[in-house]
Amino acid sequence: LVATAMHPDPTRRYASAEALRDDLVRRRTGLPLRAQPDSRAYRLRKFVERHRVGVATTALVVVLPLAAVAALTLQQRQTARALAESEATVAFLEEVFTAVDPYDPVRLDTLRARDLLLRGGARVQATLADQPALQASLLKTIGGAFVQMGLYSDAQPLLDDALRLHREHTGASNTGIAETQQALGRVARYEGTFDIAEQHYQAALATFQRVHGPGHPHTIQTERDLAELYEETSRPAEAEAILRDLAARERNQPVPDTLDLALTLNNLAIVLRAHERYDEAEAPAEEAYTL
Numbered sequence: 404l405v406a407t408a409m410h411p412d413p414t415r416r417y418a419s420a421e422a423l424r425d426d427l428v429r430r431r432t433g434l435p436l437r438a439q440p441d442s443r444a445y446r447l448r449k450f451v452e453r454h455r456v457g458v459a460t461t462a463l464v465v466v467l468p469l470a471a472v473a474a475l476t477l478q479q480r481q482t483a484r485a486l487a488e489s490e491a492t493v494a495f496l497e498e499v500f501t502a503v504d505p506y507d508p509v510r511l512d513t514l515r516a517r518d519l520l521l522r523g524g525a526r527v528q529a530t531l532a533d534q535p536a537l538q539a540s541l542l543k544t545i546g547g548a549f550v551q552m553g554l555y556s557d558a559q560p561l562l563d564d565a566l567r568l569h570r571e572h573t574g575a576s577n578t579g580i581a582e583t584q585q586a587l588g589r590v591a592r593y594e595g596t597f598d599i600a601e602q603h604y605q606a607a608l609a610t611f612q613r614v615h616g617p618g619h620p621h622t623i624q625t626e627r628d629l630a631e632l633y634e635e636t637s638r639p640a641e642a643e644a645i646l647r648d649l650a651a652r653e654r655n656q657p658v659p660d661t662l663d664l665a666l667t668l669n670n671l672a673i674v675l676r677a678h679e680r681y682d683e684a685e686a687p688a689e690e691a692y693t694l
Contacts, residue, residue: 404426406440407439408423425437426438517549517557520545520548520549521557523541523545524542524545524546524561527541527545528542528564535572536568536569539565539573539579540565540579542564542568543569545561546558546559546562546565546583546586547582547586550562550586550589550590555593555594558586558590559590562587563587566580566584566587578610578611578614578615578621581608581621581625582607584603584604584606585604585624587599587603588601588603588628588632597636601632604625604628604629607621607625608622608626620663623663626649627646627667630642630645630646630674633645634673639674642674643674643675646667646671646674649667653667661694664694668687668688668691668694669687669691671687672684672687672691675687676688
């Protein structure tokens with residue numbers, strides 16, 4: 404009662420003489436006082452008001468390590484998830500590519516590569532519906548293998564499914580989308596649908612440039628593919644511009660990739676030669692040969 408009446412904070416004192424009188428009566432009659440000790444919340448608030456700088460500094464000292472721990476925990480979870488997906492991929496591929504029954508009438512070791520990949524694609528679509536990101540990645544890989552083998556009709560449906568799954572279940576900046584579009588660009592180009600090929604290449608290139616930058620192998624290869632498409636569709640000026648720019652950037656790399664530069668120069672020589680610019684074609688051809 405006395406501490407409340409003499410409290411240094413005016414807001415904590417009795418609001419009036421009547422309120423003090425009421426508590427005196429309650430004290431004499433054995434009733435609980437309305438005056439109460441300062442609460443923990445009140446003491447904490449007043450302490451912060453008196454020591455704003457110190458409290459702010461202490462908060463940083465405490466919060467920053469906690470934030471770092473939280474970030475590390477999140478990173479560990481992401482790493483664990485990626486590891487789980489990798490392990491699932493390995494287990495899946497082992498199941499697909501390992502002969503499990505030597506008396507099976509269709510033994511895996513006698514299957515051709517195309518049949519093996521078709522089997523893998525079918526199993527991906529049938530068994531991994533609950534893991535769409537992993538499903539998309541594997542379909543992209545198998546579809547890409549078909550592209551490398553020149554089996555475009557086999558590659559198309561797998562790559563279409565991979566692109567759909569990536570768009571539905573991964574972020575817009577996910578490079579899996581761009582890698583799938585690059586493969587679809589090759590399919591469209593080899594099948595003669597050049598406008599669709601260009602759309603896929605341009606979309607993939609925009610993502611690679613944004614995510615990886617101009618010097619990344621994916622970016623470089625997509626530019627090279629686009630230049631070949633322009634050459635095949637009688638757009639030599641556009642093909643030449645891409646290849647000259649690419650060669651200049653490859654020369655300026657801190658550690659130039661000799662093979663990449665040679666491929667670019669060789670492609671440039673082919674473009675120039677195809678349009679009977681033989682004198683101009685000779686120098687990049689000679690340099691490519693030397694490299």
